[in-house]
Amino acid sequence: GAGVSQSPSNKxxxxxxxxxxxxxxxxxxxxxxxxxQSLGQGLEFLIYFQGNSAPDKSGLPSDRFSAERTGGSVSTLTIQRTQQEDSAVYLCASSLRGGGQxxxxxxxxxxxxxxL
Amino acid sequence: AQSVTQPDIHITVSEGASLELRCNYSYGATPYLFWYVQSPGQGLQLLLKYFSGDTLVQGIKGFEAEFKRSQSSFNLRKPSVHWSDAAEYFCAVGALDMRFGAGTRLTVKP
Known part of the structure; x- marks a missing residue:
């Protein structure tokens, strides 16, 4: 596609x-x-994937949060046992280079x- | 640890007036610095970035920013604001694990 897409748009x-x-x-x-991105807050880094390397999970707020990236393309962020403080906008971004560049x-x- | 401070939560300017949005950062090495804009209902769009070299960088939509190492600042400027510039502006620092500021909301008065 032309850009980064995310689904669902609302949950x-x-x-x-x-x-x-x-x-x-x-x-x-x-x-x-x-x-x-929580209401009135800046963007909080959660996790980063680069190619086939092990992801940088340093920003995940708790063990209820996990993410995977299959085939080096699509990624899924999973939140288990959601809490009200998890309410936020979750943003995904991609870039052409990583790994130090x-x-x-x-x-x-x-x-x-x-x-709710 | 790296961090970004945007001191102004909300700024209102008149259309045609000049604009400066402040950004201060803390970073252990030579910083990579970015400004992004988020319009209502839109994703974040990169305005400009600084990696090295000339400390005055030009971006899209007539924006520019100046890196001042001595002040740990990377302020965003525009000489004449348009109504369409009303949006949320985020400063960011870092490389792989970027840190974003809390944002500055810009309102443009007609």
């Missing part, structure tokens, strides 16, 4: 349920990032998650 769930958020990066981009990140439109 409402009940506290305690698991959710999966999907990100399709720009074709050919080797690096993929997940961020969280800085590439411009292209952002998707985000998934707005509301935990």
């Amino acid at each position: 409402v769930t009940e506290k305690g349920k698991d959710v999966e958020l999907r990100c399709d990066p720009i074709s050919g981009h080797t690096a993929l990032y997940w961020y969280r 800085v590439g411009t990140q292209y952002f998707g439109p985000g998934t707005r998650l509301l935990v």
Whole structure:
């Protein structure tokens, strides 16, 4: 596709349920990032994938959060046992280079998650 | 640890007036610095970036930013604001694990 796509665009769930958020990066981009944007906050780095290397999970806020990237392309961010404080917009970005080289990140439109 | 501070949460300027959005950073090495804009309902779009070289960088939509190492600042400027510039602006620092500021919301008065 022309840009980074994310699905769903909106997700409402009940506290305690698991959710999966999907990100399709720009074709050919080797690096993929997940961020969280809470209301009135900046972007919080969550996790970074580069090619087939082990992901940098240093930003994940708890062990309820996990992410995988299959085939070096599509990524899924999973939140288990959701809490109300997980409500936020989850943004995905991809870039052409990583692994020590800085590439411009292209952002998707985000998934707005509301935990009731 | 790297961090970014955007001191102004909300700025209002008149259309045609000049604009400066402040950004201060903390970074252990030579910083990679970015400005992104987020329009309502839109994803983040890169305005400009600084890696090295000339400390005054030009971006899209008539924006520019100046890197001042002595002040740990990377302020964004535009000489004449247009109504379409109303948006949220984020400064970011870093490489692989970028750190973003909390953002500055820009309102443009007619």
